Structures are given as C-alpha cells and as structure tokens.
Amino acid sequence: MKNIIITGAGTGMGLSMTKKFLANDWHVIMGVHNLDKAKGVYQELVQKYSPEKVTLKQVNVGDSKSVAEFSKEVNTENSHIDAIINNAGIFTGGQLQDLTEEEWDRTMAVDVKSIYLMTKAFVPGMIQRRAGSIINIASVAGLLGDYSMPAYNAAKGAVVNLVRSMALDYGPYGIRVNNINPGATNTPMFKENPETVKQSYRDASPLKKIAEPEEIANVAYFLVSDQATAITGQNIGASMGYGIWSGQPKQ
Template structure:
C-alpha cells in the first residue's frame, strides 16, 4: 500500500486531494497548523474511509523542527512516503509599497520555504528507494500577474521554477517532480459573490472545483504520468489562455 503526505490537507484543495487518494486506497498523512480543524477532519475521514488509512500531524511547514517531526511520524505510522504533495500556502492582498516586510516573509516562508523543507525532509528516503514523486501546488498566479498580489505571484512563480530544478536534480534517482497550478477554485475560502465575475474569464464559463485539482494531482503522483517530470499543469478552466481581447464576433 502506498503513502502520500499532503501539507495543508485539512481544508479546501488539500482536503480534496486527501479524499482523492483515500478513495483510491492510499495511506494519507495530512498536516495543518490548526489542530482543532485537523481533529475534526480526521474524525470525518476515518468514518468514511477507515482509520487505518488516515492520520495527521500538526505542523507549520515553515518550521524545520515541525517538518522533521512530520517525517518521523509518517515513518512510524505508515512507513516511507511514496508521494509528497506540497499544498500549504497563504496569500496577502497588498501593494508592494503598502506591504509590511513581515507579510512578505510570511508568504515566502509558507509557500516556498515550506515546500523546500518538506521536500528536503523526505527526499533522502526517496533517493534511497530510487523512486517517488513530489507534486508542488503553484497557482495560475504563478503563471500570470494579479493586481495587488505581488508577493503571492512571486512565491507561486518560484514554485514553478523550483519544480524544474528539482526534476533535473532527482530524475537520476527515479524521482519525478511536477507542479499543478489551479485557477480560481470553488472552496469555502472563495468569495461566492465573485464567482460570476471570475467565470467570465473562463471559456467554460465557470471556476474550478477542488476535486478537479485533486484528480490532476493524483495523475501526476502515479505511474500513469511516468514520463512526465519538471512540468506545470494548469487546472484553470482556461482562465489564463486569453489575451483579454473582448469578443469581436459571436
């Protein structure tokens, strides 16, 4: 039985990813900083999928000691991890001249440093096993710019190039490193009053559902995508493909 570690796995896209792997009978370790939310989610998922498949660890992925604890807990509970999904992330909407240095650091510490620390902790055992997959979660905001989101844009763009570099470094160990870049996604955090506005930018005339991102992550994590590494797969409902030119004809 295979094991996946999913950071930020207690809510939104991370939770959808966890459920996708669980439904395919993987052992799943999820993390969150919020212990109350973790406890609630583990109880719900255990009832649905069985407590033999799911466990959790409270961790701030930007804290090295927490990440080392996560790696040890995973090994003790499930054995060596086969797949890592670096999903934990935060955003701040502020212009550069208005942003506190602490805000910038928080975003990069979680989004970039967190992905680095978790990868660093689990890579040695993957290298020893000569197999494994890492899937980073970037964003359409790592491929394009957003108004008033410079720090988030920069952090998610860093993940895209981190993916390429890691794929080059670890391919010789049989480890694939890829990235999924979701567009606006219909989680509880998404402002529902803006769905119609965002949907106008999609040729499908909608935003993305969390399970659609989860399915792409699962694809990138399994041998079905065995020849894919170093790539970023947008899951955006076509959100970013237009130049922005208005419709000239029907």
C-alpha cells in the first residue's frame, strides 16, 4: 500500500484530498493542528475505509520540534512515504503597517517554513528509495499581487519559486515536486464570507464560479499519480481562471 502525508487534512481542501486518496486505496496520514476538532471526521473515515488505511496525527507544521516528533512517529510506523502534500496554511490580510510582527512571522512559518521542515524530515527517505512526489499548495496570490495581502502574497510567492529549486535538487533522485495554485475555493472558511463577497469572486472568474475542494483534490491526485511522471517544478493553476487577464479593458 502506498503512503501519503497530507497536512491540514481535517477540513477543506485537505479533507477532500484525504478522501480522494483513500478512495484510490492509499494509506493517508492526516496531519492536523487541532486533534480534537479532527477526531469526528477521522472516525467517519475509519468506519468507511478501515483503521489500516487512515492515521490521524497532530502536528504544528511551522514548529521544528512538533514536526520532528511527528516525523519520528510516522517514520517508525511506516516503512516508507511515497508522497507528501504540504496543504496546511493560513491567510493573513491587512496592509504592512497594520500587521504585527507576530502575524508576519506566523504567516511565514505556516505557509513557507513548514515546507522546509516537512521536506527536511521526509525527503531523505525518498532520496534513499529514489522515488517520491511532493506537492505544495501555493496560490494564485503567489503569482500576482493583491490589495491588502502583503504577508500572504510574500509567503505564497516564496512557495511559487521554492518549487523550482526543490524540483532541480530532487529530480535526480526520481522525486517530483509541484505546486497547485488555487484561487478562491469553497472551503468552510471561504463560505463564512457574506454572499456579496462570494458573488464578487464568482464574477471575477471567467467561468463565473468558485472552485470546489474536490476539484483541487482531483488535481493533487493526478500530479501524484503515474499519469504525471513528466511533470515537475510546475505551478499548476486551479483557480477558475484568475490571473489570465492582462487588465486591459474589454473592446
């Protein structure tokens, strides 16, 4: 059985990815920040897929000690890791002068440092086996600028370029590294927005719709699968078309 680690797996895109891989007979190691909140979902998955196919573990992906403890347990319990999806992330809004240093540092830790920590913990095993796939969840906000999102833009922009370096370094070992760049997606957090806000995002999309978490999960599964063996170092857009407009007026 193939083993995959998915962080931020208890809700939203991470949960959809978990379900997608479980449905295709993978063993999923769910990394979550809040164990109590994820226990209900975990029990539902265990009942549907069996305890052997899904494992729930707590990890603070931006903290080195937490990731070290997590990786020690995972590597002890599993003979190998085939894939990692660095999905856990946070959004921080506000102009630079209004952000606290703590907000800035936490955004960088969860959205960028986490990839460094998770890779450092698990890529040695992939190098030894000369096989593996790593996916980072970046964002269309890492490709372009947004109003009042400097911390988020900076963090996701770092991830957008990091994937290229990782792909160059690990390619010789048979390890592929890719990003998925979603736009607005119908996660529980996004659904909390007023309807006027949600409609404005639909209007901004050429497809006039918001992505569903399941659609992002489909992209993730494809990129990990043997159908994508020629793809590495790429930023794959899954944003319903955000970012394709030059900004020039319609003629």
